[in-house]
Amino acid sequence: MAKKYYSTKIVGIGGEVSKFTSLVKMLVIFDDSMVLPELRDFSVLHSGNKLIDVIKPGDILQIAGSEFKILSVGNEVNNNIKSLGHIVIKFNDDKDELLEGSIHVEDKPIPKIRIGDEIAIVEAGSEALVGKTVALTCGDKALCETVAQIFKDNGAQIVDGDADIVVNVK
Numbered sequence: 001m002a003k004k005y006y007s008t009k010i011v012g013i014g015g016e017v018s019k020f021t022s023l024v025k026m027l028v029i030f031d032d033s034m035v036l037p038e039l040r041d042f043s044v045l046h047s048g049n050k051l052i053d054v055i056k057p058g059d060i061l062q063i064a065g066s067e068f069k070i071l072s073v074g075n076e077v078n079n080n081i082k083s084l085g086h087i088v089i090k091f092n093d094d095k096d097e098l099l100e101g102s103i104h105v106e107d108k109p110i111p112k113i114r115i116g117d118e119i120a121i122v123e124a125g126s127e128a129l130v131g132k133t134v135a136l137t138c139g140d141k142a143l144c145e146t147v148a149q150i151f152k153d154n155g156a157q158i159v160d161g162d163a164d165i166v167v168n169v170k
Contacts, residue, residue: 005053006081006121012045013113021110025092026102027063029119031085044113049085054078055121061089061105062120064113068105069124076100132156135163139170 011032020042021027032045055077061068071094080086080101088102091110098104134156138144147169148158156165 003053003123004120005123006051006055006119008046008049008085008119010044010113010115010117010119011047013115014041014043014045016041017044017113021091025090025107025110027087027089027091027110027113029085029087029089034084034086044119046085046119049081051078051081053123055081055103058124060122060124061103062118062122063089064111064117066108066111068108070103070105070121072098072104074098074100074102077103132165133159133163134165134167135159135161137166137168144169 017027028039028043030039030043030045031049032047035043035045055070055073057070057072059070061070068089068091077087077100086101088099090096090102090104091107092104093107094104095107096104132155134148134151136144136148136151136158138147147167151158151167
């Protein structure tokens, strides 16, 4: 399974968020207890902010059931999340200048966001084999179990019989 190192739940959506996202292809995310009143109408609000690793290019932003590859990360993003629960996400294929407190992700349609949706960030490498099946043949049971776990941790499903990948573990 993919290593999820950031996760929070949406608890509020400002009245101008949908207009803002369609005009500038950007989401402004704040911890509900930290957002300034003048930014509330344009912000997606969350509660329970927890970041356990460093956000980096190549990882995956998951929001409202959609996934976006992170293309670039401003120098203050990780500090802003920890101190304010704040992220600016630009859906623009990294075409604009990178601001210190923003991340740029793939230019794909922004999903409809609802209260209760999760915002998460996962390591991209952990998703390398998602959707793939692996068949293992093994001479050493303990080694085979270790190899199988590595494949599972990277998203593969272990099967008997026909598979996308066949590995002989000796």
